[in-house]
Structure formats: structure tokens, C-alpha cells
Amino acid sequence: MSQNTSDLYQVKEKMYVATDCIIFGFQDGKLKLLVFRRKLAPLEGEWSLIGSFVRLDEDLEIAGQRVLREATGLENVFMQQLKSYGKKDRDPGYRCISVAQYALIRIDQYDEKLVEEHGAKWYEIDHLPLLILDHNEMVHDALLQLKHNARYKPIGFELLPEKFTIPQLQSLYEAIYQRELDARNFRKKVLSLNVLEKLDEKDKTGSKRGAFLYKFNYENYQKLLKSGYIFEIA
């Protein structure tokens, strides 16, 4: 009976639902995180992940895409739910639960300009500033998840340009795993999966000799999955 009473009581208790975005990028061989100066009190001016309250008339996933669009101008970005943070006192102002979602975006000149306009900054993942609330915890959890997921799913490619070289891909994985990989074994492994399509172009930015460019072939990846073979890098 006391249970029922309390249940009825609780029915009235709505709370704020926010979504915060952990935005990863890759540039100059470094894994980077996009952080923002908070624009509202309390904690105005502190470093923070970008986030927003979820609207009553929008799906959670849509809210994440909206936040990203409003903050960076980017659309159709790879995004995946991490987990929800719901400690009762995680936000000092009011009771608020936050659904963290992480995004992988391709940094290029265009993006960088947009980002600057929005007052944001890319930080190297191992030189992050102190973030508000539980945002550092979110980043930590997201990085663990990224390390894990990049290994078993081809999500790393979301961080690279459409055309990339094998050394670039290796450098990305080294940044994610935070350890060095053997170039010969790495090349052998990724090529053996048959999901990379070799192009007739070379990228000369990385060396005088130039390295061949590749594209990720999604159809071949689907075939790989159907064959029962397990995608795994490192």
C-alpha cells in the first residue's frame, strides 16, 4: 500500500532531460575532442561538452543531431548513444538526467572555421581541460567505448576523409588505442578484410613518395558480416 501511494506521488515528478555530445575528431595524428565555453550561468565561461535539453516533441537521437548542428553546422554525423548519467546531484541547479551521445566527425578546414565561429576548441584527448559537472567522466567513458567499438566495427572511418591512406588509417588506430602498431601486420590485417578499395590516386602530403589512397567499401563490409567472418582490427 505504501508502495502504491508513493508510486502515485511519483507520477507527478518530471525532470529535465538533457543530451550531451562527446565529439571526437582526428587531425595531425591526434585524437581530439571538441569542447565549448558554457554560455549560461551557472558555470558560465567554463569548458563543457555541448548539450541541450531534449524537447518534448523530438526523439532522443534527433536531439543529439540538433545539438551538433546548432554547435558546429554539421549534418548527418555519425552518432551513437553512450549511456545516461543520472546521479541525483550531478547538476547543482536542478534535477537533470543527461543522455550522453558520442559523435565522430571528419575535421577539415571547412569544419574548423565553423567550429571557431561557434566559440569551440579542439583539444587533444590526453590534454583535456577540466570540464563542468560529470563531463570529464563522460569523456572517459566515451573513450573506453570508442576503443572497444573501433576494434569490432568499422566506425574509425567516420573520423577520416572519404579517401585515406593505410598509414593514415594506422595512425588513427594508434591514436584511438593509444599504443603503437606494427605497420606490416596492420596493413596485412586491414587488407585481408577486403573492405578497402584501392584507388589509382596517391596522397603526397605525408611523404615524397606518396601513399595510395583507399576507400571503405560498405557493400564488401556487409558481405563480410554475412560470411560470418568477424571484423576486428588489432
Place this chain on the structure above:
Amino acid sequence: MSQNTSDLYQVKEKMYVATDCIIFGFQDGKLKLLVFRRKLAPLEGEWSLIGSFVRLDEDLEIAGQRVLREATGLENVFMQQLKSYGKKDRDPGYRCISVAQYALIRIDQYDEKLVEEHGAKWYEIDHLPLLILDHNEMVHDALLQLKHNARYKPIGFELLPEKFTIPQLQSLYEAIYQRELDARNFRKKVLSLNVLEKLDEKDKTGSKRGAFLYKFNYENYQKLLKSGYIFEIA
């Protein structure tokens, strides 16, 4: 400017936050799910996961433990967050986001009685009834997660009694993975991890000869982790 206006507007929009529990158990060689008859309109009497609104003054994790306690009488149960479900129209009555958490519990006679008192029923995982809302989707996602996590973390033991035999453990993993395992290879693998402590007792319920009982040794598991060796079963 229109962004700012809408942001301010949105600040007022709270919503219901619920948590739903996917409760797994293991009995008679089968992986089972605990489902409940919904007690409130709408959809009263339909099969459902057990859940509750999260209270303003309780952590998300605590809410999960409370739900489980109220529904089954069990305390200190293994529980882990799955993900949050936030489609805007997932609940026809009102806007509500649900944080799904999955629990692993040891079924025994005592538990079964409690469960019955609460009007719940254990269903085999591959003969589930139709559940309300997006609950079947939650179960599906939880099962995928369980398959994955049981492989890399010693959470399977949460489903077994404190003392168990190797054949029981194998049967559990077969139920989770939904495929048969080779008895010799399985035994070799789990014993090689050095996290099982062999007891001087035998369990005779499974055969005339009886099988030795083992206990999971958490300290040894910690040592295994520190050694850098990767826990993996199958």
C-alpha cells in the same frame, strides 16, 4: 536569435524519466526473463517489463535497485545500464524517456516464491510473449549486450549459485550464446583463467557420479586483469 529564444522556451520542458528492468535468470539449463502483468491503465494486464518513474531525489542506479526490490524482494542484485529509449511517441500516454537496466539474478526456490507473490512469471528467452511499448526491443538489445558482456567479463556467475559445477557453467554459457560448446575445450579454457576455486564438495543432482563444485574467486580475477591477460570465454 531564434535558437536562443527556443532554448529559453525549452528550459521549461521537463518530462517523465522511467527505468525499466530486464531481469535475466537461469534455470533448468534455460535463460529466462522475468515479466510482469501491468497493473495500471493504459494497457493494464498486458505483459511488461517491471519499471518505475525515477524519483527526483534518487540516483538512476538506485531507482533500478528499488524497482527490483519492490518487484521481487531481492536486494543487492547485479545490475547494469543498457541504454535509454527516447522516441518521442514510444509511450502513447505522455512523453517519457526510459533508461533500461538489465539485472542478473540467481533463481532459487526462495526467489521463485517471492516472484509468484508479485504476480510475475519467468519466460524462456526464446518463447517470450508480446510485451508493451518498446519492451521487446529492450529485451532484444539486452540479450545482445549480455552475449557480448558475458564473453569478456565474469558476469555469468551472477546467474549461478555461489557454488556451481563446470557442466552447469557450460550449460549457462550455451544458453547465453545460444549454441553448443565443446565440453573439453570449455573446461580447459575456464580453468586456464585461474579464477575458479575447486571445492572438496560434489554436486550430485546432475548425475550419479557427481561433479565437483567450484567458486568464482574475485581476487584471482583482479590479478588476471592486472596481469594484462584478457578474460574471455568462448
Place this chain on the structure above:
DNA sequence: GCAAAAGTGTTAATCTTACACCCATGT
């Protein structure tokens, strides 16, 4: 011509898989 990154194979070690018979005991 030299510095700098791209590209290429082999071997040993490890891990995984497949597979068949004897053991202990209750009936």
C-alpha cells in the same frame, strides 16, 4: 645523394578447434 615515409614476407609461437574413450555411481 640523402632523408623520409611507403611498401613488402617469413618464421616461430600461440591459440583454437576437432575429436573418443574411460570413470564413478545409483539404480
Place this chain on the structure above:
DNA sequence: ACATGGGTGTAAGATTAACACTTTTGC
């Protein structure tokens, strides 16, 4: 004595890990 599940080892195949030199080209 027999039926039932418990317990044991080995060999072939697959995967991983370690390792060094040649190629190309801009300067």
C-alpha cells in the same frame, strides 16, 4: 550390469607477433 553424465589429452590448423630491408621522390 548398465545407463548416465563427469572427466581427461592430443594433434592439425589458424592466427598472431616479431622482425629488416628496398623503393620512391622531393629537396
